[in-house]
Amino acid sequence: MQHLVDINNFSDAQIAQLLHDAKTFKAQRPSQLLRDKLLITLFFENSTRTRSSFEVAAKRLGAAVVHLDPGKSSTNKGESLEDTFANLCAMEPDGVIIRHSENEAPGLLADMQMTSVINAGAGNYAHPTQALLDLFTLMEHFNGNVQGKTIAIVGDIVSSRVASSGIRLFTRMGMNVILVAPKPFMPESDLPQFEKLEDVLDKVDVIMSLRAQLERHASPIFNDYAAYAKHYCIDHARLGNRNILILHPGPVMRNIDISDAMLEDERCKVLEQVKNGVYMRMAILKLLLLDSE
Ligand code: CP
Numbered sequence: 001m002q003h004l005v006d007i008n009n010f011s012d013a014q015i016a017q018l019l020h021d022a023k024t025f026k027a028q029r030p031s032q033l034l035r036d037k038l039l040i041t042l043f044f045e046n047s048t049r050t051r052s053s054f055e056v057a058a059k060r061l062g063a064a065v066v067h068l069d070p071g072k073s074s075t076n077k078g079e080s081l082e083d084t085f086a087n088l089c090a091m092e093p094d095g096v097i098i099r100h101s102e103n104e105a106p107g108l109l110a111d112m113q114m115t116s117v118i119n120a121g122a123g124n125y126a127h128p129t130q131a132l133l134d135l136f137t138l139m140e141h142f143n144g145n146v147q148g149k150t151i152a153i154v155g156d157i158v159s160s161r162v163a164s165s166g167i168r169l170f171t172r173m174g175m176n177v178i179l180v181a182p183k184p185f186m187p188e189s190d191l192p193q194f195e196k197l198e199d200v201l202d203k204v205d206v207i208m209s210l211r212a213q214l215e216r217h218a219s220p221i222f223n224d225y226a227a228y229a230k231h232y233c234i235d236h237a238r239l240g241n242r243n244i245l246i247l248h249p250g251p252v253m254r255n256i257d258i259s260d261a262m263l264e265d266e267r268c269k270v271l272e273q274v275k276n277g278v279y280m281r282m283a284i285l286k287l288l289l290l291d292s293e
Helices: 012-027 049-060 081-089 105-111 128-141 161-172 225-232 270-291
Strands: 038-043 064-068 095-100 116-122 150-154 176-180 206-209 245-247
Touching (some): 012 128, 012 270, 038 049, 038 081, 049 095, 049 116, 049 270, 081 095, 081 105, 095 105, 105 116, 116 128, 116 270, 128 245, 128 270, 150 161, 161 176, 245 270
Parallel strands (some): 038 064, 038 095, 095 116, 150 176, 206 245
């Protein structure tokens, strides 16, 4: 039984296989490879992209999907996460896809070894399927080789599980990662750190913009995000005609993270990331539910 708690669960060969399968699935609609499989989604935090992307991916491969809404579940009667999971596993799913506010939650459930656990985002530490779909998007753009490319991660990095998993995966793939943020958004890190976006624009091939994760701030960090946007919004005035790829995991805070006009620019791949998310999650489900059996 294989789990996806974070990127380190996958070998280099498995990551290469995922990239290959995602590309194949994008080129040609696959057969119903997972026709006999059943997945349960268990999202303790809100989601638009990840939850629907997993459901679309599973259904495109012929799997059935059941969603348990924790807000209407017996969690509200005091049932623990472990007991909720064990009861779902008694229904013999082939995998449980979980999103949770606690960094440790997916690992805790994986250690119970009852079904394959897939982390759909946990706390501020790990969002491995987002990192993999971002890598797929980068590989497509850079003709299959991201070695030596430089990516600037910009925004609320300290709160971001997308940044955490992305940093681990992009550095593993030989990319240079630099961090750009105001001090309250900057994590402790050995990576190069910059406060001003202007200082990195001529060094980077890719910018990954991040939303301020207001729901993770114990108290407001900035009162005025219009002032923040003056320094960090990715817009035409700042980018000019530089050949820089723009990524964002969503949801985008329009005109704070990325300007309306830049979202329409062909350098901006936000919706391509969402499209690629389905193909990458199809590849991940195939690997975990079929190839690893
Ligand atoms: N990228 C991402 O995790 O988006 P959702 O929160 O909408 O799933």
